[in-house]
Amino acid sequence: MALARLDGRFPRLMDKLARAQLLILDDFATHSLTDQQRFPLLELVEERYQRRSTLITAQVPISAWHDLIGDATVADAILDRIVHNAHRISLEGDSRREQKAAPILTGNEIPEIMAKFSTTGSQNDAIKTVPDLPETPPATCRNQCPTSAKCAILVRLAFMKVASAMWP
Template structure:
């Protein structure tokens, strides 16, 4: 009711609305408020490392090797609706995690559920879930999220159990949900990193063949000259993680 009174106060005497027009404006306003609330909830639940990263702040400097048309096309979200993946590779400090979070932010804006997790933490959670009997529920939870962001892929070789756990996760998500993977290790080295050839083939078949690949180039953004490479938004987020 307060919203209705507020709307009326903003109208001059000569601007009285018809009942249908007034109801339409109220419904539009209510719909926008609900959308904003859903977006805020999705962003909070995603628990991204850089929750304020967004596509609008991406720096397309030539030294980074980013294709503006590719990034802006991916920002439309068609790849999520098509259940495709994004693979971000590059040396440490080149902005892979920040860009992954920007895509996650955009996905939440497009009303998709998002979840961010670093691979070491994922393996810890899976190991604990196996011990206390929660593993099926954990995999089911991860399988349902519309966009899963897996950060720091390939930092070490996998154990037999980790290989099997990953295969189960990707099998549940294959052609049902989308995933973003960030890695320092080039895709060409993933097969050896996973280890056992048969399982490696099965895992990579589910995440690589329909993936959009982005390789970030250039020097580390964490060096002293980062102000010349990062946008102000990226620079603020990077500094925050180092303090």
């Protein structure tokens, strides 16, 4: 939105967002809002109120949104429009991402994969040896990766693995 404001597209962007049948705000309220974020959100919520559907996902409980929005008056106005007539679905339990996370690769697996790739000359053989990587690497990956260059190789190989599965 900040970029759209700078290059003059902001009014068209707000109009487009206001007219969408379903607007999805994913990971809402992960950080405090600035004035440049707060006021367009109020305008957007006001335009959509009781006219269009808005789906909001958040990891932060609704009770904390007021503080994250910031300005008390604006926060009241936004939350009144969001919460009024809302259908809430609260999920509890462990994260599904944590349950599906693949094991973290160590430095020992990289030479093995690269050796197979260079000796066979076949991308498919190297791709088959790359383990499935999680959609989002766990935070511990940053601490356990020996170098970012080796991580980049694994990411490229994992992408090739996915691409070869999608387009044989």
